[in-house]
Amino acid sequence: MTDIITRAPVKAWRMLVLGVLAQAAGTMLVSTPAYLIPLLHLERGMSLAEAGALAAAPTLGMVTTLVLWGHLADRHGERWVIAGGLALTAVFALAASADSDVLGFGALLLLGGAASASVNSASGRIVVGWFPRRRRGTAMGIRQMSQPLGVAVAALVVPGLADVGGIAAPLLVSAAATGLLAVLCALGVENPPRTSAVPGAPAGANPYRRSGFLARVHAVSLLLVFPQFLLSTFGMVWLIAGLGWDAAAAGALIAGSQFVGAFGRIAVGALSDRVGSRMRVLRWVAVSGVVVMAALALVAALEAGAAAAVVLVIATSVTVADNGLAFTSVAEAAGSAWSGKALGIQNTGQFVAASAVGPVMGVLITAVGFPLAFALTALVPLAAYPLIPRHDEHAA
Numbered sequence: 001m002t003d004i005i006t007r008a009p010v011k012a013w014r015m016l017v018l019g020v021l022a023q024a025a026g027t028m029l030v031s032t033p034a035y036l037i038p039l040l041h042l043e044r045g046m047s048l049a050e051a052g053a054l055a056a057a058p059t060l061g062m063v064t065t066l067v068l069w070g071h072l073a074d075r076h077g078e079r080w081v082i083a084g085g086l087a088l089t090a091v092f093a094l095a096a097s098a099d100s101d102v103l104g105f106g107a108l109l110l111l112g113g114a115a116s117a118s119v120n121s122a123s124g125r126i127v128v129g130w131f132p133r134r135r136r137g138t139a140m141g142i143r144q145m146s147q148p149l150g151v152a153v154a155a156l157v158v159p160g161l162a163d164v165g166g167i168a169a170p171l172l173v174s175a176a177a178t179g180l181l182a183v184l185c186a187l188g189v190e191n192p193p194r195t196s197a198v199p200g201a202p203a204g205a206n207p208y209r210r211s212g213f214l215a216r217v218h219a220v221s222l223l224l225v226f227p228q229f230l231l232s233t234f235g236m237v238w239l240i241a242g243l244g245w246d247a248a249a250a251g252a253l254i255a256g257s258q259f260v261g262a263f264g265r266i267a268v269g270a271l272s273d274r275v276g277s278r279m280r281v282l283r284w285v286a287v288s289g290v291v292v293m294a295a296l297a298l299v300a301a302l303e304a305g306a307a308a309a310v311v312l313v314i315a316t317s318v319t320v321a322d323n324g325l326a327f328t329s330v331a332e333a334a335g336s337a338w339s340g341k342a343l344g345i346q347n348t349g350q351f352v353a354a355s356a357v358g359p360v361m362g363v364l365i366t367a368v369g370f371p372l373a374f375a376l377t378a379l380v381p382l383a384a385y386p387l388i389p390r391h392d393e394h395a396a
Contacts (some may be wrong), residue, residue, distance in 0.1 A: 011190065016139055018148045018181075018188050019123035022082055025181045027150025029093050029174040030058040032183035033109060034358075036160035036167060038240055048237070048366055055233060057106045058113030060355040063348050065114040070121035070344030072286035074337060078122040078129075080378035085118020086182035090175045097171035105167075106262075116178070121343040127341055128331040129192025134273055136328050140254045141269025144324035151232055152258035155251045163247075193335030207334045207342065213393040214333055214342060221326040222349040223384035224286065227293050227377045228319040229357040232258075235312060238370050240361060243305055243381035253309055257316035264317040278329040283388050285322045289381030292318045297375035308363045323350075331391040 092112035211243035239250035
């Protein structure tokens with residue numbers, strides 16, 4: 001394919017940068033409660049199951065609105081979906097910072113997560129809309145940096161801010177970040193050119209009726225997201241409560257692992273561009289997930305401090321590597337008239353699983369300990385492997 005076809009316009013890279021920053025800001029809010037778990041559990045006496053349920057509230061909120069935001073992006077474009085959702089996220093984060101009631105706090109976190117879901121589907125549409133196929137894997141890998149970047153920032157700043165200013169302080173920072181990005185996206189985001197219908201026109205043929213490709217990718221992603229959210233939710237707790245690390249060192253390691261994972265997503269996306277198949281690389285990622293979770297179980301059982309740190313960084317990187325591949329494949333298979341809804345369904349399945357990770361794994365870890373919990377989680381990517389389609393699929 002010629003360089004003219006594969007070259008992405010400069011404007012596409014500007015849209016990508018705004019999309020990355022927007023989703024990173026939203027992810028910071030969604031991740032903040034997870035990094036309050038040590039404070040809530042060790043200092044305020046909440047059980048792991050209770051604290052895990054609170055940490056799951058923003059993710060649960062996202063589940064309720066992902067398809068709706070995707071539908072709005074399909075019909076009306078990405079610009080105001082992203083900017084409006086971030087503005088609402090800032091409002092709910094600000095309100096949560098002032099609410100001391102546990103139920104009210106959890107409800108506002110849920111609403112903040114519901115608003116932040118606007119960025120997930122719409123920013124994915126921007127990548128597919130502005131970038132040619134031979135560059136989409138790399139571009140979506142960069143876009144997928146936003147999640148580990150947001151998680152890393154939360155891991156770095158939330159524990160320290162909470163120690164100094166209580167629970168309210170990190171939420172105020174999230175409100176400021178999402179508010180700023182709402183303004184920047186309103187000014188800078190441009191909807192990509194559409195190859196078929198204009199915004200508001202009737203949608204094209206339902207891609208779910210064409211084949212089972214999308215359903216299988218959704219199912220695979222639902223399974224593969226489980227070890228990812230296990231590590232992002234309880235990795236820091238394991239380092240502190242299981243291995244005796246102090247909070248600052250544990251937060252630094254988690255943040256570092258997220259940064260490594262972010263660049264790993266780019267590498268995996270670029271690899272899929274080079275080999276010409278998202279699904280082939282996705283199979284490699286699933287096998288790697290089994291290996292790293294088994295290795296993590298081993299070092300957890302041995303309580304090997306230095307080895308645990310290395311394996312945790314590797315495992316965190318591997319378990320986030322599938323997201324960009326699946327996202328790109330879903331958007332390419334769905335086509336421009338359905339990509340927002342399809343990406344919303346994709347994320348809904350992932351976050352349904354993620355919402356269960358906090359309370360379910362909190363109970364499991366309490367019952368059997370971290371090593372066995374990690375070992376059982378290695379079975380999840382093993383179950384996902386046979387579901388991965390053999391070949392990619394593209395909309396006409």
